[in-house]
Amino acid sequence: MTTKLRIVPLGGLGEIGKNMTVIEYGDEIIIVDAGIMFPENDMLGIDLIIPDYNYILDKSDNILAVLITHGHEDHVGALSHLMREIDAPIYATRLTAGLIEGKLRQAKLQHDVSLRTIEASDVLHIGAFTVEPFHVAHSIPDGVGYGITTPVGLIVHTGDYKFDHTPVDGWPPDFAKLAEFSNRGVLCLLADSTNADRPGWTQSETVITDAFDELFRQAEGRIIVATFASLISRIQQVANAADLYGRKLAITGRSMRDNSKIARKLGYLDIPDDLLIDISQANSLPPEKVAILVTGSQGEPTAVLGRLANGRHPKLSIEEGDTVVLSAHPIPGNEEMIYRIINRLLQRGANVLHEGIANVHVSGHASQEEMKLLINLVKPKFFVPIHGELRHLQAHGRLAQEMGIREENISVVENGTILELEEHSLTIGPRIPGGYVFVDGIGVGDVGPAVMRDRERLADSGFFIAVISLEIDGRLVEQPEIISRGFVYLEEAEEIMEGARETIAQTIGASGRNRDKIDKRIENALSRYLYTETGRRPMVYAIVK
């Protein structure tokens, strides 16, 4: 019996194989990426979501390496959780390693984890695997995909990529390496599906340069640009435009400051010292001499742009004549918040430019024509679309079929599905239990469906608790004490409180000396009364003493 190679896309939510992919041969495992997802709107109180990686913890001694493709949160954010559990080195390119280092330090793990810096041309021998990182273009510099030669054949994992011929950092993707893999024969391609429903070719990052050029030439007041803190090339473009048009640049928002500091230190961001000012200096310069980079392009109310929109930033306020640029694409679910912020910025007199009305953002992911090019370059025998929701993976799968890959050689699967790869077959194995894990505060995985349902109910109608003291003979000692929040505005609901007390008294009166389940009976009567009066169903509890 030959051993099969197992490929398991893991974790996250919605997107498949985005946050983590496990590659397993015999008793040797390598992991590609360890990222987080952000919660959806109805995941109340949840801070972030990590993949459920119990599958590998059961055999954590087998893990030989964690290969990282690039420094975005959805690819590195779970390292601070994962690395507490396993003992394997992390491999990452220089900028990515720099960003990871900060994370490990925050998690107080920097001394316990081996972080190995690699280059895009390296050849790493890790157990039964030969790992060859290759350079890709994406919306953060120094991204790589991985060619992984395994005992059953060569597999290629793209990471996040686009075929940008003119990236801002001047380093186009490594087409030659892909062609070389192809010459050697690629058994299986795992490829980024994010934009599988977008026809055409994703525009180059440099088209933004023209848009910023025009903007900086024309704007008369301050220019405030919000973008992702990790979009180092966009930061570079804004810095270049500021320099060219005689504006000083302030970078604000913790994550953006941290990232640009690391990127500058490592040489991935070229900003002269004298171009930069502190945000507190911005107010003392004439508006036409100031550009400001801020966080909050996804509408987050506590990030800098959100605070500016709501007039709650300690050092800066939006003024008539400011130009605000949202240089980012709304992640689904964030549209409402983003539009709200845009409207508030307009209210304050700013001129607001965003992707919907101006050419101020391009995607970091390949569109359909690039996907076709990739498949034609790599010519894989088997194809596994990853990185995207099921709808994207299916579209990518159809595309691969149109490119001549046979339907039975394409596997569209969900997170946790074990794919078994041999030289002549790709089969779908069992699905491992689990999915993703909620992180709330310090707690990891202690908030499950029951707690979420309670939060939903509390969010909907609040709670109503009556504390009732009864005499031994069943009479009320005193008026019940009522605590209620999130249900009605108590100060204007005296009538309802009065009715609730009466309902309690009646239920007790009707019970005589029978105290059996008196609390449940009071709760039922109260629930009915409150629903009749308000049409709402708060959580109701009666505590009888």
Add this chain to the structure above:
Amino acid sequence: MTTKLRIVPLGGLGEIGKNMTVIEYGDEIIIVDAGIMFPENDMLGIDLIIPDYNYILDKSDNILAVLITHGHEDHVGALSHLMREIDAPIYATRLTAGLIEGKLRQAKLQHDVSLRTIEASDVLHIGAFTVEPFHVAHSIPDGVGYGITTPVGLIVHTGDYKFDHTPVDGWPPDFAKLAEFSNRGVLCLLADSTNADRPGWTQSETVITDAFDELFRQAEGRIIVATFASLISRIQQVANAADLYGRKLAITGRSMRDNSKIARKLGYLDIPDDLLIDISQANSLPPEKVAILVTGSQGEPTAVLGRLANGRHPKLSIEEGDTVVLSAHPIPGNEEMIYRIINRLLQRGANVLHEGIANVHVSGHASQEEMKLLINLVKPKFFVPIHGELRHLQAHGRLAQEMGIREENISVVENGTILELEEHSLTIGPRIPGGYVFVDGIGVGDVGPAVMRDRERLADSGFFIAVISLEIDGRLVEQPEIISRGFVYLEEAEEIMEGARETIAQTIGASGRNRDKIDKRIENALSRYLYTETGRRPMVYAIVK
């Protein structure tokens, strides 16, 4: 002193003048529309939002008429609230009146309200106003705008419109009437701004016919189309395609069934009896003989499509080979839910078509080229963009300026701003207090910011309540009783409960016989303890008996 005409866009949320516009001259008031808005994702527990119309209730005797433009919820949904408060007739075209009648009956108001059916060519004399409804094309039939001749001049209110030359009902907008208004001289134009950021011309509803034709020709399994219940023309298109390709049609979802019943009865929907089947019959026909119209195109989990996606519909389940069409545009804020439903439908083996990948929906609102045509047709002296968020109104205002209307003759204002119009001036008056009113269950306006903040907090971390009985000497009578929901999964949090009880005991112990504010001291100690242990901040209460 001449009397000024007052125009006040009211209510709703986000969009301006969408749900209600007040037109006031001296002591005579007419109202255009009375609609609702649906709550945003972070308005926890709120069912719907109505305009704050206190401004007119203070002078409700002056209200002469409520003019309705068309039968969509955001234009008629608040009538069941408003008509309890005022005593004025509603004017609406036949289909719109039919839809309103159902609403009034539900609200048990049908005998108290005068509902007058009008036609698009009528001339109504209402107090000092001459009101001329004119036909517009929109995504529901029988829509009108209003020409209103006032003592200061003629104002034109477009309602929701698009310049569709080939609408499904064969009744194009009344260009001649707009030209006639223009000949008479239009003092002020109030126009729909919804798509002010979309270049070009909105496609005709009939382009959908081709897409459905192709779909019905090719699909081998059942065809399930989700759209807005009020999109009568889309329902007609699906019925036509079903008829043409030999499929029976089931219409399901309460609002869609109700609306099609009314539209069929009034002759706005032409569906032969023998085409229709009940949803329960759908399962006994071969898949290729079945088409089903369903509600839930906005991702609502309790509507039909949501239940199908989650496998929770009592009579129908998605099968391999079904084609599901989402024939609707996501309202901002609903994207996440819609994509989740699409992914679940794909999981169940359906083929899913939506606006993003196929030509299965067009907007019901004018785009920029139509807006330009409108302004050129009407040639107003003053221009007030309405219907849209501030960002749309500003874009529409800029467009009007490009069309030659002077900047000072354009007023972009927010809800509640009083516009004062005279023959030679349009000035921005005071802004009336208020905004919108939350409806939650039966309660109207009783859920304000304080209750919302509590719900946010409860949604985030739940509550934690300790009921503590003390002896007269300050000792604990028994172990405190703890009720907590939405905080941690209690059955696995015995350690935290133990720690909480200890915290309570320590606080009491440290207080001796001093019971002054003992509850507050316990609450503070508990909050600190729980935050340290979990990183969460539930609402904490201590009830000391």
